[in-house]
Amino acid sequence: MAAASVGQVNIAVIGAGGVGKCFLAQLEQLAARRPSPKLALTYISTSKKAIYSDEHAAIPINDVSSTLASSRQTPLALSQLVDFLGKSGVNTVLVDNTSSQDVADAYPQFLGRGISIVTPNKKAFSGSYQLWQDIFAAAERSGARVYHESSVGAGLPVISTLKDLVDTGDEVTKIEGVFSGTMSFLFNSFAPTSGSGGQWSAEVKKAKELGYTEPDPRDDLNGLDVARKLTILARLAGLPVESPTAFPVQSLIPKELESATSGDEFLEKLPAFDAQMEETKAAAEKEGKVVRFVGSIDVATKQVKVGLEKFDLSHPIAALKGSDNIISFYTKRYGSNPLIIQGAGAGGDVTAMGVTSDLLKVLSQIA
Ligand SMILES: NC(=O)C1=CN([C@@H]2O[C@H](COP(=O)(O)OP(=O)(O)OC[C@H]3O[C@@H](n4cnc5c(N)ncnc54)[C@H](OP(=O)(O)O)[C@@H]3O)[C@@H](O)[C@H]2O)C=CC1
Numbered sequence: 001m002a003a004a005s006v007g008q009v010n011i012a013v014i015g016a017g018g019v020g021k022c023f024l025a026q027l028e029q030l031a032a033r034r035p036s037p038k039l040a041l042t043y044i045s046t047s048k049k050a051i052y053s054d055e056h057a058a059i060p061i062n063d064v065s066s067t068l069a070s071s072r073q074t075p076l077a078l079s080q081l082v083d084f085l086g087k088s089g090v091n092t093v094l095v096d097n098t099s100s101q102d103v104a105d106a107y108p109q110f111l112g113r114g115i116s117i118v119t120p121n122k123k124a125f126s127g128s129y130q131l132w133q134d135i136f137a138a139a140e141r142s143g144a145r146v147y148h149e150s151s152v153g154a155g156l157p158v159i160s161t162l163k164d165l166v167d168t169g170d171e172v173t174k175i176e177g178v179f180s181g182t183m184s185f186l187f188n189s190f191a192p193t194s195g196s197g198g199q200w201s202a203e204v205k206k207a208k209e210l211g212y213t214e215p216d217p218r219d220d221l222n223g224l225d226v227a228r229k230l231t232i233l234a235r236l237a238g239l240p241v242e243s244p245t246a247f248p249v250q251s252l253i254p255k256e257l258e259s260a261t262s263g264d265e266f267l268e269k270l271p272a273f274d275a276q277m278e279e280t281k282a283a284a285e286k287e288g289k290v291v292r293f294v295g296s297i298d299v300a301t302k303q304v305k306v307g308l309e310k311f312d313l314s315h316p317i318a319a320l321k322g323s324d325n326i327i328s329f330y331t332k333r334y335g336s337n338p339l340i341i342q343g344a345g346a347g348g349d350v351t352a353m354g355v356t357s358d359l360l361k362v363l364s365q366i367a
């Protein structure tokens with residue numbers, strides 16, 4: 001076991017893709033800006049490569065994604081990683097930048113060993129309600145911290161705001177808005193409030209290239225990504241929603257492509273189905289409206305739903321730009337004028353910002 005190091009916090013990172021790379025750049029800046037506590041990257045992995053040492057030696061952060069790509073080490077199995085990090089004798093934070101359900105399922109084990117977690121991964125908090133309870137019970141027992149701001153609205157302060165409303169005794173009655181950066185980008189560019197807009201399938205490809213989509217864009221288009229976010233918010237607002245499939249969710253995957261075996265095959269075949277989305281767009285245009293992909297949680301009636309709705313051109317949801325999310329919290333204190341949060345809801349840098357700010361919160365509590 002490595003000797004306990006006072007004033008040091010070890011950081012273990014799983015996932016170095018679009019968000020992970022941006023997080024590593026922010027971590028490098030943070031470590032340079034803040035001498036104390038000393039931040040030591042002691043483990044990093046993707047699904048195939050890893051860097052770590054038995055001595056928990058600090059890995060230089062500069063250019064670490066390229067070093068990782070050429071590493072000959074393979075990742076530790078999750079149970080081994082729990083053990084490896086738990087034995088270091090140093091306060092440790094696990095940063096999960098994957099969308100892996102397996103990694104999410106292991107959170108109770110990491111937390112149980114006193115390892116704090118920060119993550120943009122939605123899977124742990126929108127999986128079974130049992131997993132949700134296990135995560136917070138394990139953290140409560142060990143004193144480890146768990147933050148997941150970027151799991152809803154990327155870096156936008158959505159989760160912290162909702163927690164503040166609830167913790168200060170306000171009563172949240174309804175949450176509604178646009179919760180997907182990908183869907184926002186797609187509809188803002190395919191069905192803009194002025195001009196003709198692009199081709200649906202081409203916009204889907206662009207959203208993937210811009211780093212807005214989930215690793216498999218079907219997870220956005222089937223509505224499940226938004227359903228996961230609403231599950232998280234509903235639970236924080238006090239509704240014990242069992243899973244993201246426990247309420248109505250509209251999918252935009254053409255029936256004929258439901259059997260596509262990979263995201264790449266899906267993207268290749270999608271142009272043949274552009275006419276379906278054109279019809280949806282034209283139907284809204286006939287009423288002088290635009291179509292947008294939205295979600296809502298009615299806390300009083302316990303109703304959660306996700307899908308397409310039509311909006312007047314002057315509606316704030318119709319007028320969104322780029323990958324912007326807009327999230328309205330209706331509460332007893334705020335009355336009929338909701339508290340509104342708006343801004344980029346996807347993209348590597350803004351998502352990593354939420355992860356880095358969560359890390360700062362953990363550091364202020366454990367170091
Ligand atoms: N992109 C965005 O705008 C936003 C993303 N998020 C969330 O952030 C997370 C990351 O997204 P993003 O960076 O775009 O995804 P990417 O696909 O770009 O990156 C995922 C990374 O995780 C690694 N990985 C996947 N599974 C495992 C595993 N089981 N063990 C170790 N490493 C693994 C991948 O490695 P390999 O390449 O070897 O497979 C890759 O390095 C997701 O949970 C996403 O929902 C949240 C808000 C916004």
Ligand SMILES: N[C@@H](CC=O)C(=O)O
Binds near residue numbers: 152183225346
């Ligand atoms: N794919 C998601 C990424 C952020 O959660 C989105 O488009 O919103």
Ligand code: NA
Binds near residue numbers: 157354
């Ligand atoms: Na957020």
